[in-house]
Amino acid sequence: MADKEKLLTDQIVDLYRKEVQRHHPDLIAAWPVISGKNTRVARSGNWFIVIYEHTGNAVFTVNSSIGALPPQLLGVSDITDSNKDQVRETLERYFSLKPLDGLVMFLPNEDISSELAKLLKRHEYAMGLTPMKIFLSHKCVDKGLVRNYKTSLEILGFDPWLDEDAMVAGVELERGILKGFNESCAAVFFVTENFRDEKFLGSEVNYAIAEKRKKAERFSIITLVFNKDGESGEVPPLLQPYVWKEPKSDLEGFREIIKALPVKVGMVHWR
Incomplete structure (x- = not known):
């Protein structure tokens, strides 16, 4: 040289x-x-x-x-x-x-x-310094749907934040949710016909937007809209400017999450 x-x-x-x-x-x-x-x-x-x-x-x-x-x-x-x-x-x-x-x-x-x-x-x-948590926002009745996504994200090395798993007994719910957002690199909103922008879900929308303003390109807001029996959820107005997809299957929905994350999945190595 x-x-x-x-x-x-x-x-x-x-x-x-x-x-x-x-x-x-x-x-x-x-x-x-x-x-x-x-x-x-x-x-x-x-x-x-x-x-x-x-x-x-x-x-x-x-x-x-x-x-x-x-x-x-x-x-x-x-x-x-x-x-x-x-x-x-x-x-x-x-x-x-x-x-x-x-x-x-x-x-x-x-x-x-x-x-x-x-x-x-x-x-x-x-070096493991980038938050790999992903906040999964949903209505309790849709827990089964969200758990499938959580399991798939864990296989890829992410640490999905799901309320009942992430918060120990005695934690004040609002504070626990806010901590979850602070530690996450993305928020995924699972919008079904059950989703309503109110109460804790309304707080989660507000927290996600606050994190996006704070972390900019290091935080993604991802909204998946699901259709069931001809009925689909309505995307809250505050979420409409961000990534918004209507997957035809869970596989397509999972693919949209991976594409929209602010981090890339790591290199493939032999076990």
Whole structure:
């Protein structure tokens, strides 16, 4: 690797260290990439592509240049802002990057703050720091329907929040519900003909909107509308601006939840 490229990659890590320091100062010594990494640098046109392989060993490091990547590997003729994330996913698969690794793509003299934010989000997820709870809002009479979704989400590693399971005896209901939202990355509303925007369900709608305002892209509001015997629920007006689907089956409904979540399901590994 040329001295200029090494200087550039080290500068990126220094900036990333400052970003981590702001969010997780107590964990910085063991943070992915910062605590030790191997580095590879590639190019595509004017774009720099820096791959960090986490090692946890800051003493022994390997730095190398890959050179220009062919369009056939990238899957596009030119990298643009609109296809950058698509290219990123292609390269992560091609180079078999693990969750603790990282990839940064940028143009010369470009502000890379958005790239560092993506890298931070990736590592927070890998280290279990991103809330994986999903709040399941429903009418009690629909508990059977919701339990099937809860079981499927648990298989994928999520921690679905279901009132009767999540709250121990003696917990004040309103406070328990609010805590559930605070710990969640999404709220799924199961709207059937029984669903009414009132009492505790009304509170859950309000809490979900408050979490969305607070967490922005890190929180999703997902509404599934179910039809039974020709009757379907009515989406509350406050939920209508968000993801709203009418699945024809539970499988389709589950797929819509996974697509709308603010996190990606992890890489597949052998058991």
